[in-house]
Amino acid sequence: MWGLAARLLAAARPHGTARPHGTARSKQKLFSTSSVLSKDKDKSTASKDSPPEGAAKKQEDGAETPKQQLLDIIGNMKVEVSYRKKLQQLKASENKKQAMNKVEGLDSEGSVPQGITEDTQRDKPLNPELVKAASAVASSLPHNKKQIESELLAQLRRHEETTDKQKKGGTINIRNVISEMTVKRQSPAQWGVRISGRISLQDEDGRRIRPERSSARSMDSRRSLKVGRRLNIFTKASTEPEHALKTVSSPTIWDLEFAKEVAAVTAQPPRNGFEEMIQWTKEGILWEFPIDNEVGMEDDAEFYEHIFLEKHLEGFPKEGPIRHFMELVICGLSKNPYLSVKQKVEHIEWFQKYFEEKKELLQEI
Amino acid sequence: MAAAALCWALRAARQVLPSSCPRQVRSYYVDWRMLRDVKRRKMAYEYADERLRINAIRKNSILPKELQEVADKEIAALPRDSCPVRIRNRCVLTSRPRGVKRRWRLSRIVFRHFADHAQMSGVQRAMW
Numbered sequence: 001m002w003g004l005a006a007r008l009l010a011a012a013r014p015h016g017t018a019r020p021h022g023t024a025r026s027k028q029k030l031f032s033t034s035s036v037l038s039k040d041k042d043k044s045t046a047s048k049d050s051p052p053e054g055a056a057k058k059q060e061d062g063a064e065t066p067k068q069q070l071l072d073i074i075g076n077m078k079v080e081v082s083y084r085k086k087l088q089q090l091k092a093s094e095n096k097k098q099a100m101n102k103v104e105g106l107d108s109e110g111s112v113p114q115g116i117t118e119d120t121q122r123d124k125p126l127n128p129e130l131v132k133a134a135s136a137v138a139s140s141l142p143h144n145k146k147q148i149e150s151e152l153l154a155q156l157r158r159h160e161e162t163t164d165k166q167k168k169g170g171t172i173n174i175r176n177v178i179s180e181m182t183v184k185r186q187s188p189a190q191w192g193v194r195i196s197g198r199i200s201l202q203d204e205d206g207r208r209i210r211p212e213r214s215s216a217r218s219m220d221s222r223r224s225l226k227v228g229r230r231l232n233i234f235t236k237a238s239t240e241p242e243h244a245l246k247t248v249s250s251p252t253i254w255d256l257e258f259a260k261e262v263a264a265v266t267a268q269p270p271r272n273g274f275e276e277m278i279q280w281t282k283e284g285i286l287w288e289f290p291i292d293n294e295v296g297m298e299d300d301a302e303f304y305e306h307i308f309l310e311k312h313l314e315g316f317p318k319e320g321p322i323r324h325f326m327e328l329v330i331c332g333l334s335k336n337p338y339l340s341v342k343q344k345v346e347h348i349e350w351f352q353k354y355f356e357e358k359k360e361l362l363q364e365i
Numbered sequence: 366m367a368a369a370a371l372c373w374a375l376r377a378a379r380q381v382l383p384s385s386c387p388r389q390v391r392s393y394y395v396d397w398r399m400l401r402d403v404k405r406r407k408m409a410y411e412y413a414d415e416r417l418r419i420n421a422i423r424k425n426s427i428l429p430k431e432l433q434e435v436a437d438k439e440i441a442a443l444p445r446d447s448c449p450v451r452i453r454n455r456c457v458l459t460s461r462p463r464g465v466k467r468r469w470r471l472s473r474i475v476f477r478h479f480a481d482h483a484q485m486s487g488v489q490r491a492m493w
Contacts, residue, residue, distance in 0.1 A: 321427045321428055321429065322428070324427050325422075325425065325427050325428055328427070329421065346414075347414075347418065350414075350418055351418065354418070354422075358432060358435065361431065361432065361435065362429075362432070364431075365429050365431055365432075
C-alpha cells in the first residue's frame with residue numbers, strides 16, 4: 001500500500017515525454033513516467049492488495065480522463081521495497097516542488113495556489129491534486145477506504161516534511177558520500193598472503209611474510225584521511241566555555257548519604273576469583289604483590305635522627321641517676337630498628353613527664 | 366567543584382561501606398571465653414607502651430629504690446586485663462585452649478581435619 005503512495009510521488013517527475021499536450025498537461029506530465037518506471041523496475045514483491053482493475057493497457061493517449069489514467073497506473077503498480085526507490089522518491093518530491101512552481105501559471109484545472117508551494121511551514125495543507133490522487137487510490141482498493149486515505153495523506157505529509165528539511169538544512173548528498181568510497185580490490189597474490197599468513201609460523205616464514213604485509217598496509221593507507229570534499233554529515237561540536245568554578249561548600253549530610261547510596265548500588269558482587277581478590281586488595285585484606293616489607297611504615301627520617309637522640313635530653317638534669325638512666329634509654333632506642341622517630345620521641349617525653357611528677361619524691365631522697 | 370566534593374565523598378563512602386556481596390563475616394565468636402580473650406588482647410595492646418616504660422623504671426639498678434617501689438604500685442594499679450600474660454593462644458576455630466599450634470593458630474584436631482582434606486597448603490602426611 002505504501003508502495004502505491006511512493007509511486008505517486010515518484011510519478012511526479014516531469015521527465016520530458018513525447019505525449020501530446022492537452023488540458024490536463026500537468027497531470028499527464030505527472031503520471032506519464034510512472035508507467036515507464038513500472039516497466040523498468042521489475043524487482044518487486046507481490047502486492048498485498050492487488051487492485052481490482054487488472055488493466056492491461058499501460059499507456060493511452062490523451063483522450064482519457066486523468067482519473068482513468070491514474071487507475072491504470074495503479075493497476076500496474078506493485079509494492080516495492082528498495083533503497084534506490086526511496087532515493088528517487090525523495091528526489092522526485094523535490095523536483096515535484098519545482099514543477100509545481102513552474103506549472104502554476106499554466107495549469108487550468110486544479111491550479112496550485114502560489115501560497116502553498118512557497119509556504120514552507122509544516123502545518124500547510126497538502127497539494128489538492130495529491131489529495132485527489134490519494135482519494136482515488138483509496139477508492140480503488142477494496143478494504144477500509146477512509147483509513148487508507150488518511151494513511152496516504154499522512155504519508156504524503158511526511159514526505160513533504162522531509163523535503164522541507166532537506167531544502168533547509170545542509171544537503172547530505174549521498175552521491176558525494178558514495179563517490180569517495182571505492183571498492184577494495186586485492187590482487188590474488190595478496191589474497192594468498194593473507195590466507196597463508198594465518199597458518200604459517202612466525203619463525204620460519206616470518207621474514208618472508210612481513211614485508212608483504214607492510215606493503216599491503218601501505219596500499220591501504222594510500223587514501224589519507226583528510227583528502228576529499230567535506231561530507232557535512234557531522235556538526236562541529238561547539239567547544240563549551242569552561243564553567244567558572246563554583247564555591248565549595250562542605251559536603252552536606254545529604255551529599256554523603258547520596259554518595260553512600262550510589263556506592264552501595266554500584267558495588268556489584270565479584271563475578272570471578274580475580275575480581276574478588278581485587279576487592280580484597282582494595283580493602284586491605286590481601287597484600288599487594290610483590291610484597292613490600294615497608295608498607296605502612298612511612299618513616300621519612302634519616303638515620304641520624306634515629307641514632308643521635310641526645311638533643312631530646314635537654315629537659316633532664318645534667319647529672320645524677322636520672323641522667324644516667326635516660327642515657328641508657330637513649331642507647332636502647334637508638335639500636336631499635338622497629339620504632340619510628342616519632343615513637344621514640346614519645347617515649348622520651350613520657351619519661352620527662354613522669355620524672356617531673358615525681359620531683360617532690362626525688363627531692364626527699 | 367561540587368562534583369569534586371561529591372567525588373571525595375564517594376571515595377570515602379566506598380572505603381567505609383562494606384561490599385554488597387555476601388561474604389562470610391564473623392559476627393559471633395565461638396564462645397564467651399574466646400570473647401574475653403579478645404578483650405584482653407585489645408587491652409594489652411592499649412597499655413603495652415605504658416607497661417613497658419614503667420617496667421623499665423622498675424627493672425633498674427640505677428634509679429633509687431623508692432622510685433621503683435612507686436612504679437611497682439603504679440603498675441599494679443593498671444587494669445588486670447592489660448597484662449599480656451593473661452592472653453591465651455586459643456584455637457581460632459574451636460577456641461580450644463590446649464593443643465594449639467602457633468603457626469596455624471589451630472588446635473590439633475582441626476589441623477588434622479584440614480590436612481587430611483588437603484586444605485592446608487604444603488602440609489603432607491609424614492612418612493619416613
